[in-house]
Amino acid sequence: MDMNKETEANNNFFIYEVFSQKSVNASFVHQFSLLAPNKEVALAMARENFLRRESCFNIWVVKRDDIYSLSPEERPFLERIDNKSYRETKGYGDLQARWRYHREQYEAKQKQAESGS
Amino acid sequence: MQTQLERSNLTENEKMEAFLARIDRGEKIEADDWMPDDYRNQLIKLISMHGISEIMGALPEKEWVPKAPTLRRKLAIMAKVQDEMGHGQLLLRVAEDLLAPLGKTREDLMQDLFAKRLKFHNVFHMEAPTWADAGVIGWLVDGAAIITQSMSLDTSYAPYARALHRICAEEKFHAQHGESIVLELAEGTEEQRKMLQEAITRWWPSLLMFFGPPENGTITSNQSTNMRYKIRTQTNEELRQAFLKKYLPRIFHLGFTVPDDTIYFDEAKDQWVYQQPDWEAFKEIVKGNGPRSAHRLNLRETSYTETKWVRDAIMAYGRHVG
Numbered sequence: 369m370d371m372n373k374e375t376e377a378n379n380n381f382f383i384y385e386v387f388s389q390k391s392v393n394a395s396f397v398h399q400f401s402l403l404a405p406n407k408e409v410a411l412a413m414a415r416e417n418f419l420r421r422e423s424c425f426n427i428w429v430v431k432r433d434d435i436y437s438l439s440p441e442e443r444p445f446l447e448r449i450d451n452k453s454y455r456e457t458k459g460y461g462d463l464q465a466r467w468r469y470h471r472e473q474y475e476a477k478q479k480q481a482e483s484g485s
Numbered sequence: 486m487q488t489q490l491e492r493s494n495l496t497e498n499e500k501m502e503a504f505l506a507r508i509d510r511g512e513k514i515e516a517d518d519w520m521p522d523d524y525r526n527q528l529i530k531l532i533s534m535h536g537i538s539e540i541m542g543a544l545p546e547k548e549w550v551p552k553a554p555t556l557r558r559k560l561a562i563m564a565k566v567q568d569e570m571g572h573g574q575l576l577l578r579v580a581e582d583l584l585a586p587l588g589k590t591r592e593d594l595m596q597d598l599f600a601k602r603l604k605f606h607n608v609f610h611m612e613a614p615t616w617a618d619a620g621v622i623g624w625l626v627d628g629a630a631i632i633t634q635s636m637s638l639d640t641s642y643a644p645y646a647r648a649l650h651r652i653c654a655e656e657k658f659h660a661q662h663g664e665s666i667v668l669e670l671a672e673g674t675e676e677q678r679k680m681l682q683e684a685i686t687r688w689w690p691s692l693l694m695f696f697g698p699p700e701n702g703t704i705t706s707n708q709s710t711n712m713r714y715k716i717r718t719q720t721n722e723e724l725r726q727a728f729l730k731k732y733l734p735r736i737f738h739l740g741f742t743v744p745d746d747t748i749y750f751d752e753a754k755d756q757w758v759y760q761q762p763d764w765e766a767f768k769e770i771v772k773g774n775g776p777r778s779a780h781r782l783n784l785r786e787t788s789y790t791e792t793k794w795v796r797d798a799i800m801a802y803g804r805h806v807g
Contacts, residue, residue, distance in 0.1 A: 392513045392643050392646070393643075393646055393647055393650060395647075452564075454557050454560045454561040454564060454662075455560075455561070455564045455658065456658060457657055457658050457661050459561075460658075460661040460662070460664070460665050463661055463664050463665060463668065466668050466672070467664075467668075467735065467738070470668075470671070470735075470738040470739050470740075471734075471735075471738045473738070474737060474738040474740070
Protein backbone atom coordinates (compact mmCIF):
# COMPACT_ATOMS: atom_id res chain seq x y z
CA MET A 369 0.00 0.00 0.00
CA ASP A 370 1.26 3.42 -0.88
CA MET A 371 -0.26 4.90 2.26
CA ASN A 372 2.58 3.26 4.11
CA LYS A 373 5.29 5.35 2.56
CA GLU A 374 4.35 8.55 4.37
CA THR A 375 4.61 6.86 7.75
CA GLU A 376 7.92 5.17 7.23
CA ALA A 377 9.47 8.53 7.96
CA ASN A 378 7.67 8.32 11.30
CA ASN A 379 10.83 7.38 13.26
CA ASN A 380 10.94 4.31 11.02
CA PHE A 381 8.06 2.76 12.90
CA PHE A 382 5.88 0.50 10.78
CA ILE A 383 2.12 0.39 10.44
CA TYR A 384 0.56 -2.83 11.67
CA GLU A 385 -3.05 -3.82 11.09
CA VAL A 386 -4.61 -5.59 14.08
CA PHE A 387 -7.06 -8.48 13.85
CA SER A 388 -8.70 -10.32 16.73
CA GLN A 389 -10.81 -13.42 17.15
CA LYS A 390 -13.56 -13.35 19.76
CA SER A 391 -14.00 -17.09 20.18
CA VAL A 392 -12.56 -20.31 18.78
CA ASN A 393 -15.20 -20.61 16.03
CA ALA A 394 -15.25 -16.92 15.12
CA SER A 395 -13.55 -15.33 12.12
CA PHE A 396 -10.78 -12.81 12.67
CA VAL A 397 -12.10 -9.25 12.64
CA HIS A 398 -10.12 -6.15 11.79
CA GLN A 399 -9.78 -3.88 14.85
CA PHE A 400 -7.63 -0.96 13.81
CA SER A 401 -4.01 -0.11 13.02
CA LEU A 402 -1.07 1.04 15.11
CA LEU A 403 2.55 2.10 14.81
CA ALA A 404 5.25 -0.16 16.20
CA PRO A 405 8.97 -0.76 15.67
CA ASN A 406 8.54 -4.54 15.27
CA LYS A 407 5.96 -7.35 15.38
CA GLU A 408 6.50 -8.26 19.04
CA VAL A 409 5.82 -4.71 20.20
CA ALA A 410 2.90 -4.49 17.77
CA LEU A 411 1.33 -7.57 19.36
CA ALA A 412 1.76 -6.22 22.88
CA MET A 413 0.35 -2.85 21.89
CA ALA A 414 -2.58 -4.45 20.08
CA ARG A 415 -3.79 -5.83 23.41
CA GLU A 416 -3.31 -2.51 25.18
CA ASN A 417 -4.84 -0.37 22.45
CA PHE A 418 -7.85 -2.33 21.29
CA LEU A 419 -8.61 -5.21 23.65
CA ARG A 420 -8.64 -3.69 27.10
CA ARG A 421 -12.25 -4.69 27.87
CA GLU A 422 -13.52 -7.21 25.36
CA SER A 423 -12.58 -10.79 25.92
CA CYS A 424 -10.51 -12.19 23.13
CA PHE A 425 -9.34 -15.63 22.01
CA ASN A 426 -6.50 -14.79 19.61
CA ILE A 427 -4.77 -11.81 17.98
CA TRP A 428 -2.92 -11.29 14.71
CA VAL A 429 -0.81 -8.31 13.71
CA VAL A 430 0.07 -7.90 10.04
CA LYS A 431 2.47 -5.35 8.62
CA ARG A 432 0.45 -3.17 6.29
CA ASP A 433 3.20 -3.55 3.67
CA ASP A 434 2.32 -7.23 3.47
CA ILE A 435 -1.33 -6.58 2.73
CA TYR A 436 -2.16 -6.26 -0.95
CA SER A 437 -5.46 -4.55 -1.57
CA LEU A 438 -7.75 -2.95 -4.14
CA SER A 439 -7.18 0.63 -5.18
CA PRO A 440 -10.03 3.13 -4.66
CA GLU A 441 -10.66 3.03 -8.44
CA GLU A 442 -11.05 -0.75 -8.40
CA ARG A 443 -13.35 -1.00 -5.38
CA PRO A 444 -16.62 -0.01 -7.16
CA PHE A 445 -16.33 -3.23 -9.22
CA LEU A 446 -17.08 -5.26 -6.11
CA GLU A 447 -20.70 -4.15 -6.26
CA ARG A 448 -23.09 -6.98 -7.14
CA ILE A 449 -26.32 -6.95 -9.08
CA ASP A 450 -29.06 -8.64 -7.07
CA ASN A 451 -29.66 -11.46 -9.55
CA LYS A 452 -28.35 -14.54 -7.75
CA SER A 453 -31.42 -15.89 -5.98
CA TYR A 454 -30.58 -19.31 -7.47
CA ARG A 455 -27.51 -19.24 -5.22
CA GLU A 456 -29.45 -18.40 -2.07
CA THR A 457 -32.06 -20.09 0.02
CA LYS A 458 -34.39 -17.13 -0.54
CA GLY A 459 -34.77 -18.41 -4.10
CA TYR A 460 -36.40 -21.55 -2.67
CA GLY A 461 -39.03 -20.02 -0.37
CA ASP A 462 -41.83 -22.23 -1.69
CA LEU A 463 -40.33 -25.54 -0.57
CA GLN A 464 -41.82 -25.74 2.93
CA ALA A 465 -45.37 -25.24 1.73
CA ARG A 466 -44.88 -27.92 -0.94
CA TRP A 467 -43.53 -30.43 1.57
CA ARG A 468 -46.46 -29.68 3.89
CA TYR A 469 -48.93 -30.25 1.04
CA HIS A 470 -47.43 -33.67 0.24
CA ARG A 471 -47.42 -34.72 3.92
CA GLU A 472 -51.09 -33.76 4.30
CA GLN A 473 -52.04 -35.63 1.12
CA TYR A 474 -50.19 -38.70 2.40
CA GLU A 475 -51.80 -38.53 5.85
CA ALA A 476 -55.28 -38.06 4.37
CA LYS A 477 -54.76 -41.16 2.19
CA GLN A 478 -53.53 -43.16 5.19
CA LYS A 479 -56.64 -42.15 7.15
CA GLN A 480 -58.92 -43.09 4.27
CA ALA A 481 -57.25 -46.49 4.00
CA GLU A 482 -57.67 -47.07 7.72
CA SER A 483 -61.37 -46.10 7.84
CA GLY A 484 -62.00 -48.13 4.67
CA SER A 485 -60.59 -51.37 6.09
CA MET B 486 8.28 -16.79 28.14
CA GLN B 487 8.63 -18.64 31.41
CA THR B 488 5.55 -20.77 30.67
CA GLN B 489 6.91 -21.74 27.25
CA LEU B 490 10.13 -22.98 28.80
CA GLU B 491 8.21 -24.94 31.39
CA ARG B 492 5.99 -26.46 28.75
CA SER B 493 8.90 -27.65 26.64
CA ASN B 494 10.31 -29.39 29.71
CA LEU B 495 7.21 -31.54 30.12
CA THR B 496 7.64 -35.24 29.43
CA GLU B 497 5.63 -36.82 26.62
CA ASN B 498 3.35 -38.39 29.22
CA GLU B 499 2.66 -35.06 30.87
CA LYS B 500 1.96 -33.47 27.51
CA MET B 501 -0.50 -36.24 26.71
CA GLU B 502 -2.25 -35.82 30.08
CA ALA B 503 -2.54 -32.07 29.58
CA PHE B 504 -3.86 -32.65 26.05
CA LEU B 505 -6.53 -35.11 27.19
CA ALA B 506 -7.53 -32.74 29.99
CA ARG B 507 -8.06 -30.01 27.41
CA ILE B 508 -10.18 -32.34 25.28
CA ASP B 509 -12.22 -33.32 28.34
CA ARG B 510 -12.82 -29.68 29.24
CA GLY B 511 -14.26 -29.19 25.73
CA GLU B 512 -11.38 -26.99 24.59
CA LYS B 513 -10.39 -26.95 20.94
CA ILE B 514 -6.96 -27.71 19.51
CA GLU B 515 -5.20 -25.37 17.05
CA ALA B 516 -2.74 -26.36 14.29
CA ASP B 517 0.29 -25.12 16.27
CA ASP B 518 -0.72 -26.78 19.58
CA TRP B 519 1.06 -29.91 20.75
CA MET B 520 -0.96 -32.98 19.74
CA PRO B 521 -0.35 -36.74 19.95
CA ASP B 522 0.62 -38.46 16.69
CA ASP B 523 -2.52 -40.58 16.51
CA TYR B 524 -4.70 -37.44 16.85
CA ARG B 525 -2.83 -35.82 13.95
CA ASN B 526 -3.02 -39.00 11.87
CA GLN B 527 -6.75 -39.52 12.45
CA LEU B 528 -7.41 -35.88 11.49
CA ILE B 529 -5.30 -36.16 8.34
CA LYS B 530 -7.13 -39.32 7.31
CA LEU B 531 -10.58 -37.87 8.00
CA ILE B 532 -10.07 -34.35 6.62
CA SER B 533 -8.12 -35.30 3.49
CA MET B 534 -10.80 -37.91 2.70
CA HIS B 535 -13.51 -35.29 3.29
CA GLY B 536 -11.70 -32.67 1.16
CA ILE B 537 -11.03 -35.01 -1.75
CA SER B 538 -14.64 -36.25 -1.56
CA GLU B 539 -15.87 -32.68 -2.07
CA ILE B 540 -13.72 -32.39 -5.19
CA MET B 541 -14.61 -35.83 -6.57
CA GLY B 542 -18.24 -35.13 -5.56
CA ALA B 543 -18.46 -32.24 -7.98
CA LEU B 544 -17.81 -34.63 -10.89
CA PRO B 545 -21.13 -36.55 -11.04
CA GLU B 546 -23.05 -33.27 -10.89
CA LYS B 547 -20.82 -31.47 -13.32
CA GLU B 548 -21.98 -34.01 -15.91
CA TRP B 549 -25.42 -32.34 -15.65
CA VAL B 550 -24.34 -28.72 -16.11
CA PRO B 551 -24.57 -28.81 -19.95
CA LYS B 552 -27.82 -30.81 -19.82
CA ALA B 553 -29.76 -28.92 -17.11
CA PRO B 554 -33.39 -28.40 -18.23
CA THR B 555 -33.62 -24.60 -17.72
CA LEU B 556 -31.24 -21.66 -17.49
CA ARG B 557 -32.04 -21.21 -13.80
CA ARG B 558 -31.29 -24.88 -13.09
CA LYS B 559 -28.06 -24.55 -15.04
CA LEU B 560 -26.99 -21.51 -13.01
CA ALA B 561 -27.93 -23.23 -9.75
CA ILE B 562 -26.10 -26.50 -10.47
CA MET B 563 -23.04 -24.58 -11.68
CA ALA B 564 -23.12 -22.57 -8.44
CA LYS B 565 -23.27 -25.82 -6.52
CA VAL B 566 -20.36 -27.43 -8.38
CA GLN B 567 -18.37 -24.28 -7.69
CA ASP B 568 -19.27 -24.40 -3.98
CA GLU B 569 -18.19 -28.06 -3.71
CA MET B 570 -14.80 -27.23 -5.22
CA GLY B 571 -14.56 -24.36 -2.74
CA HIS B 572 -15.28 -26.76 0.15
CA GLY B 573 -12.52 -29.02 -1.16
CA GLN B 574 -10.10 -26.08 -1.11
CA LEU B 575 -11.02 -25.18 2.49
CA LEU B 576 -10.57 -28.73 3.71
CA LEU B 577 -7.34 -29.36 1.80
CA ARG B 578 -5.89 -26.22 3.45
CA VAL B 579 -6.78 -27.67 6.86
CA ALA B 580 -5.22 -31.02 5.89
CA GLU B 581 -2.07 -29.36 4.53
CA ASP B 582 -1.39 -27.53 7.81
CA LEU B 583 -1.63 -30.90 9.58
CA LEU B 584 0.65 -32.56 7.00
CA ALA B 585 3.32 -29.82 7.13
CA PRO B 586 5.25 -31.21 10.14
CA LEU B 587 5.41 -34.55 8.29
CA GLY B 588 6.98 -32.82 5.29
CA LYS B 589 3.99 -33.52 3.04
CA THR B 590 2.00 -31.21 0.76
CA ARG B 591 -1.09 -31.13 -1.45
CA GLU B 592 0.96 -32.81 -4.18
CA ASP B 593 1.23 -35.91 -1.92
CA LEU B 594 -2.55 -35.95 -1.42
CA MET B 595 -3.17 -35.78 -5.18
CA GLN B 596 -0.70 -38.60 -5.84
CA ASP B 597 -2.33 -40.67 -3.05
CA LEU B 598 -5.69 -40.12 -4.71
CA PHE B 599 -4.45 -41.20 -8.15
CA ALA B 600 -2.79 -44.30 -6.63
CA LYS B 601 -6.10 -45.10 -4.82
CA ARG B 602 -4.39 -44.83 -1.43
CA LEU B 603 -6.57 -41.84 -0.53
CA LYS B 604 -10.22 -42.86 -0.62
CA PHE B 605 -13.31 -40.80 -1.29
CA HIS B 606 -16.98 -41.30 -0.40
CA ASN B 607 -18.71 -44.32 -1.95
CA VAL B 608 -21.50 -42.17 -3.43
CA PHE B 609 -19.12 -40.36 -5.77
CA HIS B 610 -18.08 -43.62 -7.45
CA MET B 611 -21.63 -44.09 -8.76
CA GLU B 612 -23.38 -43.20 -12.01
CA ALA B 613 -25.78 -40.27 -12.39
CA PRO B 614 -27.57 -41.23 -15.63
CA THR B 615 -30.68 -38.96 -15.43
CA TRP B 616 -31.65 -35.45 -14.31
CA ALA B 617 -33.50 -37.10 -11.41
CA ASP B 618 -30.11 -38.40 -10.20
CA ALA B 619 -28.91 -34.79 -10.03
CA GLY B 620 -31.96 -34.04 -7.88
CA VAL B 621 -31.45 -37.06 -5.63
CA ILE B 622 -27.76 -36.20 -5.17
CA GLY B 623 -28.70 -32.67 -4.08
CA TRP B 624 -31.55 -33.80 -1.84
CA LEU B 625 -30.39 -37.06 -0.28
CA VAL B 626 -26.60 -37.27 -0.77
CA ASP B 627 -26.19 -33.67 0.41
CA GLY B 628 -28.79 -34.40 3.09
CA ALA B 629 -26.63 -37.29 4.34
CA ALA B 630 -23.52 -35.10 4.19
CA ILE B 631 -25.27 -32.36 6.18
CA ILE B 632 -26.07 -34.87 8.93
CA THR B 633 -22.41 -36.00 9.19
CA GLN B 634 -21.02 -32.48 8.94
CA SER B 635 -23.42 -30.97 11.47
CA MET B 636 -22.31 -33.61 13.96
CA SER B 637 -18.69 -32.65 13.27
CA LEU B 638 -19.29 -28.91 13.87
CA ASP B 639 -18.45 -29.71 17.47
CA THR B 640 -15.14 -31.38 16.62
CA SER B 641 -12.19 -30.79 18.94
CA TYR B 642 -9.95 -29.61 16.08
CA ALA B 643 -10.61 -25.87 15.74
CA PRO B 644 -9.52 -25.31 12.09
CA TYR B 645 -11.80 -28.18 10.96
CA ALA B 646 -14.69 -26.74 13.00
CA ARG B 647 -14.24 -23.32 11.39
CA ALA B 648 -14.15 -24.82 7.90
CA LEU B 649 -17.30 -26.84 8.64
CA HIS B 650 -19.19 -23.75 9.80
CA ARG B 651 -18.62 -22.18 6.40
CA ILE B 652 -19.43 -25.42 4.57
CA CYS B 653 -22.68 -26.14 6.44
CA ALA B 654 -24.01 -22.65 5.69
CA GLU B 655 -23.68 -23.38 1.95
CA GLU B 656 -24.91 -26.95 2.19
CA LYS B 657 -28.32 -25.63 3.26
CA PHE B 658 -28.66 -24.01 -0.13
CA HIS B 659 -27.52 -27.23 -1.84
CA ALA B 660 -30.15 -29.30 -0.06
CA GLN B 661 -32.87 -26.82 -1.03
CA HIS B 662 -31.64 -26.82 -4.61
CA GLY B 663 -31.99 -30.62 -4.60
CA GLU B 664 -35.41 -30.53 -2.93
CA SER B 665 -36.59 -28.06 -5.54
CA ILE B 666 -35.55 -30.37 -8.41
CA VAL B 667 -37.10 -33.40 -6.68
CA LEU B 668 -40.42 -31.65 -5.91
CA GLU B 669 -40.67 -30.42 -9.49
CA LEU B 670 -40.31 -33.99 -10.77
CA ALA B 671 -42.57 -35.45 -8.07
CA GLU B 672 -45.32 -32.98 -9.02
CA GLY B 673 -44.75 -33.57 -12.73
CA THR B 674 -45.84 -36.11 -15.34
CA GLU B 675 -45.98 -39.89 -14.90
CA GLU B 676 -42.73 -40.11 -16.84
CA GLN B 677 -41.01 -37.64 -14.53
CA ARG B 678 -42.26 -39.49 -11.46
CA LYS B 679 -41.03 -42.78 -12.89
CA MET B 680 -37.59 -41.27 -13.53
CA LEU B 681 -37.45 -40.01 -9.94
CA GLN B 682 -38.55 -43.34 -8.48
CA GLU B 683 -35.82 -45.10 -10.48
CA ALA B 684 -33.21 -42.65 -9.19
CA ILE B 685 -34.31 -43.17 -5.55
CA THR B 686 -34.16 -46.95 -6.05
CA ARG B 687 -30.75 -46.71 -7.70
CA TRP B 688 -29.29 -44.53 -4.90
CA TRP B 689 -30.81 -46.35 -1.94
CA PRO B 690 -27.96 -48.83 -1.19
CA SER B 691 -25.34 -46.10 -1.72
CA LEU B 692 -27.17 -43.82 0.73
CA LEU B 693 -27.22 -46.54 3.40
CA MET B 694 -23.51 -47.20 2.79
CA PHE B 695 -22.64 -43.49 3.00
CA PHE B 696 -22.39 -43.57 6.81
CA GLY B 697 -20.14 -46.64 6.88
CA PRO B 698 -20.77 -50.15 8.27
CA PRO B 699 -22.85 -50.49 11.46
CA GLU B 700 -20.97 -51.17 14.68
CA ASN B 701 -23.14 -54.06 15.90
CA GLY B 702 -21.93 -53.38 19.40
CA THR B 703 -18.24 -53.44 18.50
CA ILE B 704 -16.74 -50.07 17.74
CA THR B 705 -13.60 -50.15 15.58
CA SER B 706 -10.38 -48.73 17.01
CA ASN B 707 -10.60 -45.89 14.47
CA GLN B 708 -13.99 -44.89 15.78
CA SER B 709 -13.07 -45.16 19.44
CA THR B 710 -9.93 -43.04 18.89
CA ASN B 711 -12.05 -40.44 17.12
CA MET B 712 -14.59 -40.43 19.92
CA ARG B 713 -12.01 -40.33 22.72
CA TYR B 714 -10.44 -37.26 21.09
CA LYS B 715 -13.89 -35.79 20.34
CA ILE B 716 -13.04 -35.60 16.65
CA ARG B 717 -16.54 -36.99 16.17
CA THR B 718 -19.31 -37.62 18.66
CA GLN B 719 -21.71 -40.07 17.00
CA THR B 720 -21.37 -43.57 15.57
CA ASN B 721 -22.07 -44.59 11.96
CA GLU B 722 -25.38 -46.17 12.94
CA GLU B 723 -26.53 -43.15 14.96
CA LEU B 724 -25.92 -40.94 11.95
CA ARG B 725 -27.67 -43.35 9.59
CA GLN B 726 -30.71 -43.46 11.90
CA ALA B 727 -30.82 -39.65 11.99
CA PHE B 728 -30.80 -39.68 8.18
CA LEU B 729 -33.56 -42.30 7.91
CA LYS B 730 -35.75 -40.46 10.43
CA LYS B 731 -35.47 -37.23 8.53
CA TYR B 732 -35.77 -38.44 4.95
CA LEU B 733 -37.77 -41.70 4.81
CA PRO B 734 -41.09 -40.02 5.77
CA ARG B 735 -40.54 -37.44 3.04
CA ILE B 736 -39.91 -40.14 0.43
CA PHE B 737 -43.21 -41.78 1.48
CA HIS B 738 -45.09 -38.46 1.54
CA LEU B 739 -44.23 -37.97 -2.12
CA GLY B 740 -45.70 -41.41 -2.82
CA PHE B 741 -42.36 -43.09 -3.56
CA THR B 742 -40.84 -46.29 -2.20
CA VAL B 743 -37.40 -47.62 -1.33
CA PRO B 744 -36.19 -51.07 -2.52
CA ASP B 745 -36.67 -52.70 0.90
CA ASP B 746 -39.94 -54.63 1.41
CA THR B 747 -39.42 -55.24 5.11
CA ILE B 748 -38.35 -51.78 6.27
CA TYR B 749 -40.30 -50.54 9.31
CA PHE B 750 -40.03 -48.12 12.20
CA ASP B 751 -39.60 -49.83 15.57
CA GLU B 752 -41.40 -47.47 17.97
CA ALA B 753 -40.03 -49.17 21.10
CA LYS B 754 -36.42 -48.91 19.96
CA ASP B 755 -37.08 -45.57 18.26
CA GLN B 756 -35.24 -46.65 15.13
CA TRP B 757 -35.73 -47.83 11.55
CA VAL B 758 -35.12 -51.53 10.91
CA TYR B 759 -33.78 -51.98 7.39
CA GLN B 760 -32.07 -54.56 5.19
CA GLN B 761 -28.29 -54.16 5.17
CA PRO B 762 -26.68 -53.18 1.88
CA ASP B 763 -23.89 -55.38 0.50
CA TRP B 764 -20.94 -54.30 2.69
CA GLU B 765 -18.49 -56.37 0.61
CA ALA B 766 -19.54 -54.33 -2.43
CA PHE B 767 -19.01 -51.18 -0.34
CA LYS B 768 -15.40 -52.18 0.36
CA GLU B 769 -14.76 -52.71 -3.36
CA ILE B 770 -16.35 -49.39 -4.30
CA VAL B 771 -14.31 -47.27 -1.86
CA LYS B 772 -11.16 -49.13 -2.91
CA GLY B 773 -11.72 -47.48 -6.28
CA ASN B 774 -13.54 -50.29 -8.07
CA GLY B 775 -17.01 -48.72 -8.37
CA PRO B 776 -18.92 -48.22 -11.64
CA ARG B 777 -17.48 -44.73 -12.33
CA SER B 778 -14.30 -44.80 -10.17
CA ALA B 779 -11.82 -45.27 -13.02
CA HIS B 780 -13.51 -42.71 -15.26
CA ARG B 781 -13.61 -39.97 -12.62
CA LEU B 782 -10.11 -40.65 -11.28
CA ASN B 783 -8.86 -40.51 -14.83
CA LEU B 784 -10.66 -37.21 -15.42
CA ARG B 785 -9.11 -35.74 -12.24
CA GLU B 786 -5.64 -37.02 -13.03
CA THR B 787 -5.73 -35.86 -16.64
CA SER B 788 -6.88 -32.41 -15.58
CA TYR B 789 -4.12 -32.29 -12.94
CA THR B 790 -1.28 -33.44 -15.19
CA GLU B 791 -2.32 -31.45 -18.25
CA THR B 792 -2.40 -28.22 -16.25
CA LYS B 793 0.95 -28.82 -14.55
CA TRP B 794 2.78 -26.56 -17.00
CA VAL B 795 0.43 -23.69 -16.03
CA ARG B 796 1.27 -24.06 -12.33
CA ASP B 797 4.97 -24.33 -13.13
CA ALA B 798 4.87 -21.24 -15.35
CA ILE B 799 2.96 -19.21 -12.74
CA MET B 800 5.41 -20.20 -10.02
CA ALA B 801 8.45 -19.41 -12.15
CA TYR B 802 7.02 -15.98 -12.94
CA GLY B 803 5.77 -15.43 -9.35
CA ARG B 804 9.16 -16.19 -7.83
CA HIS B 805 10.74 -13.83 -10.30
CA VAL B 806 8.58 -10.77 -9.62
CA GLY B 807 6.89 -11.50 -6.31
